[in-house]
Amino acid sequence: MNKFLVTASVSLALIALSSCTNKSVVRYGDATEVETTNINFGSTDLQKVASQMTDSLLLSPVVGTLTVNTRPILFVESIKNKTSEHIDTESVTDSISTKLLRSGKFRFVDMGRVAAVREQLEFQQNSGMVDASKAMAFGQQVGAQYMLYGNLASIVKSNKDKSDVYYKFTLRLMDLKSGLIEWADETEIRKSKEKEFVSW
Amino acid sequence: MKTTSLGILWLCILFFYSTSVYANYDRNKAVPVEKVLFGSVISVRNINNKELIRDKNNGWHTFGGALIGGVIGHQFGGGNGRDVATILGAIIGSSAVNNSHNQPKNLTTRLVELMIKIDSGRQFMVIQDYDNSMVFHSKDKVRMIYLANSTVRIDKQR
Numbered sequence: 001m002n003k004f005l006v007t008a009s010v011s012l013a014l015i016a017l018s019s020c021t022n023k024s025v026v027r028y029g030d031a032t033e034v035e036t037t038n039i040n041f042g043s044t045d046l047q048k049v050a051s052q053m054t055d056s057l058l059l060s061p062v063v064g065t066l067t068v069n070t071r072p073i074l075f076v077e078s079i080k081n082k083t084s085e086h087i088d089t090e091s092v093t094d095s096i097s098t099k100l101l102r103s104g105k106f107r108f109v110d111m112g113r114v115a116a117v118r119e120q121l122e123f124q125q126n127s128g129m130v131d132a133s134k135a136m137a138f139g140q141q142v143g144a145q146y147m148l149y150g151n152l153a154s155i156v157k158s159n160k161d162k163s164d165v166y167y168k169f170t171l172r173l174m175d176l177k178s179g180l181i182e183w184a185d186e187t188e189i190r191k192s193k194e195k196e197f198v199s200w
Numbered sequence: 201m202k203t204t205s206l207g208i209l210w211l212c213i214l215f216f217y218s219t220s221v222y223a224n225y226d227r228n229k230a231v232p233v234e235k236v237l238f239g240s241v242i243s244v245r246n247i248n249n250k251e252l253i254r255d256k257n258n259g260w261h262t263f264g265g266a267l268i269g270g271v272i273g274h275q276f277g278g279g280n281g282r283d284v285a286t287i288l289g290a291i292i293g294s295s296a297v298n299n300s301h302n303q304p305k306n307l308t309t310r311l312v313e314l315m316i317k318i319d320s321g322r323q324f325m326v327i328q329d330y331d332n333s334m335v336f337h338s339k340d341k342v343r344m345i346y347l348a349n350s351t352v353r354i355d356k357q358r
Contacts, residue, residue: 040230078357082236084345086227086355156232165230 039165039193041087041154049152049169049187050095056185057173058103063183067105074100074173075109075144083154083167096148096171109144117141146182147174164192227334227355232348238357239318241340246330249309252288263288266313266325267352288327312336314354316344326354 035042057063066072076097079089090112100106124135150171157164166188173183255262268288310330317323324344334356336342341357 040228080236080238081343081357082233084229084231084233084347084353088358090358154230154233156230163230 039163039191041083041085041167045167045189046092046095048189049092050099052187053096053169053171053185054099057100057171057183058105060183063173066182071105071107072146073107073109073142073144074146074148075111077147077149079149080151082151084156087152089152092152109142145176147176148172149174162192162194164190166190234346234348236346237318237344239316239342239344241336241338241342242315242317242323243338244336245313247311247313247327256288260288263327266327268327316342316354318344326352328354
């Protein structure tokens, strides 16, 4: 009986030790799978915001009129992040602009790459390494006609058992010539976390 | 023997939890915000508790008008209306206490003094913890986040 107890205890200890080893497993997952690791702004929120905003913009009657015979040129101003979280809002606007470009209805100028473009044009014009007749000249780029801009705000409430986060993402399209806002929409996300009591 | 096995199991559980790493700065946490101002960094200066002591002896001439941010603001600000001198004094006190408890004598509190100009033109001096993962430079676009616990935090806009 005593021998049995010793064996059982040693086995239990070994099982406990083996279950405590630090194993890392890498897996590929579905990028569109709903992510609920924590209550903070995550990939699902980014995808939801980008998808809803793009659909809303493309289905808007005003935008339908704007894009009948032409592909308006847009530039995306950075999204103002008014939450406590350090969210890569450029990633949100990247997703939106990529979806809009894919629709074939809009064209974009990338203000984030102006310095790189300037450097390249200066190289073509001044380095003496590029055929002058084929070098891209300054002053031939096309200016944006519309500006896409927005805000991301949050309201957070929590107590010891429950946390609730409400995100509101607002996007607007402004005609740079007239200053008129041609389109605006907002999307909301509500996430909550409650303590669950484990039942056996 | 059963007790020994259970003891080992407990040690395993304790080891598992104690190896979790918690960052001092948690910039990705959703917490209540009062307001967010946008602006850029005019100047950055790394400071430490020795400079705080010097300034304390000079009557808080340099840091007296600063806003206290980051983790130190959360630790010592407490949202109970304590003034800058009291909070900075608490930081000095904290490092002195640490020094007296088997810590190296040259323990320094790394802080960063940021002069921020917000888009409306107003300027603010903010002192917050130095964070390796977010090092500020002049002209950086930043957000000045007023958290609901009466502290301020400076984050880069991107």
